[in-house]
Amino acid sequence: MPRVSGVDIPVGKRVDVALTYIYGIGNVVAKQVLAELRIDPALRAKDLSDEQVSQLNQLIERKYVVEGQLRRQVMQNISRLKEIKCYRGFRHMRGLPCRGQRTRTNARTRKGPRKTVARKKSVKEL
Amino acid sequence: MSRSTKKGPYVDERLWTRVKRQKATNNREPIKTWRRACTIIPDFVGHTFAVHNGKTFIRVFVTEEMVGHKLGEFAATRIFRGHTTRKSTAPGEGA
Numbered sequence: 001m002p003r004v005s006g007v008d009i010p011v012g013k014r015v016d017v018a019l020t021y022i023y024g025i026g027n028v029v030a031k032q033v034l035a036e037l038r039i040d041p042a043l044r045a046k047d048l049s050d051e052q053v054s055q056l057n058q059l060i061e062r063k064y065v066v067e068g069q070l071r072r073q074v075m076q077n078i079s080r081l082k083e084i085k086c087y088r089g090f091r092h093m094r095g096l097p098c099r100g101q102r103t104r105t106n107a108r109t110r111k112g113p114r115k116t117v118a119r120k121k122s123v124k125e126l
Numbered sequence: 127m128s129r130s131t132k133k134g135p136y137v138d139e140r141l142w143t144r145v146k147r148q149k150a151t152n153n154r155e156p157i158k159t160w161r162r163a164c165t166i167i168p169d170f171v172g173h174t175f176a177v178h179n180g181k182t183f184i185r186v187f188v189t190e191e192m193v194g195h196k197l198g199e200f201a202a203t204r205i206f207r208g209h210t211t212r213k214s215t216a217p218g219e220g221a
Contacts, residue, residue, distance in 0.1 A: 084191050086199040117209075 002045055002053045005066050015048065016041035019056075024066035033059055135165040135194075145169055156185055162198025177201035 003009055010018030019030035034041045037055050039048070048056075060066060065073060081089035091098030097110045108114070129136065138161040146169070148154065156174040171190050176183035177197045184201035192200070 080191060084189065084195070084200075086192070086195055087202065088199070090202070 002048050004053060004056050005060050007067065010045045012044050012046045014041060015039060015043050015045050018045035022060070022066050024064060024070040025060070029064065135167065136163060137167055138164040142167075142169065145173055148173060156183075158183055159197065162196065162201065164197050166192050166195055166197060168193055179203050 004019065005022050008022045010021045016027070016030045016034055019025050019033065020027060025033075031041060033056065037052070037059060039052055039056075078092050082093055083089070088098040095110055095112070096103060097107050101107055103111070138159075141157070141159055141161050141164055144157055148157070149169070154173060156176040158176045158178075160178045162177060166188055168190075170188045171193065173188055175186045175188065175197055177186050177200065178184075179201040180203050186197065186200040
């Protein structure tokens with residue numbers, strides 16, 4: 001199985017899809033890379049020649065930030081926001097959305113599963 | 127939605143002149159301001175601002191990393207003190 005960009009071993013899918021298994025490479029970048037190297041995107045990943053694999057490796061390494069390095073970059077950006085104590089930093093610290101979305105309802109991706117609080121007794125029950 | 131590059135960053139002119147004046151006199155007193163929307167430019171680094179949060183002025187010492195952010199981002203307008211628990215809420219709930 002071909003290895004592109006370190007740990008990634010994309011499967012027997014079309015190369016343009018297989019490349020998207022790399023963190024930091026999506027549909028668009030995958031197609032651009034293949035176009036630049038004149039590799040047919042419909043080719044299966046297992047049918048890539050060793051030469052093509054090494055070409056892919058080289059190109060991706062040269063032009064894009066992927067995998068661990070990209071993850072580190074993202075973390076650094078977030079910790080920078082936390083360090084300078086700006087609004088977005090606070091939102092990250094609290095695990096709330098930081099782009100102005102509503103939090104009265106929704107925002108479950110950031111807030112995680114619902115934590116139900118017991119309902120206040122209504123007047124009728126008393 | 128970010129601001130059009132054509133316009134460049136929004137920097138309040140009067141605030142900027144005050145910073146320049148402080149630079150000339152080497153004065154580092156906090157500058158009181160209501161201009162929360164003003165972008166922090168490299169010129170502001172090392173100066174202290176007292177940014178209005180709607181009620182009081184929050185002191186913001188500008189560091190290099192803050193460049194590109196707005197002054198308002200460092201002066202929170204809301205204070206979240208946690209949700210009230212059931213017991214402490216509803217005064218007269220059982221009455």
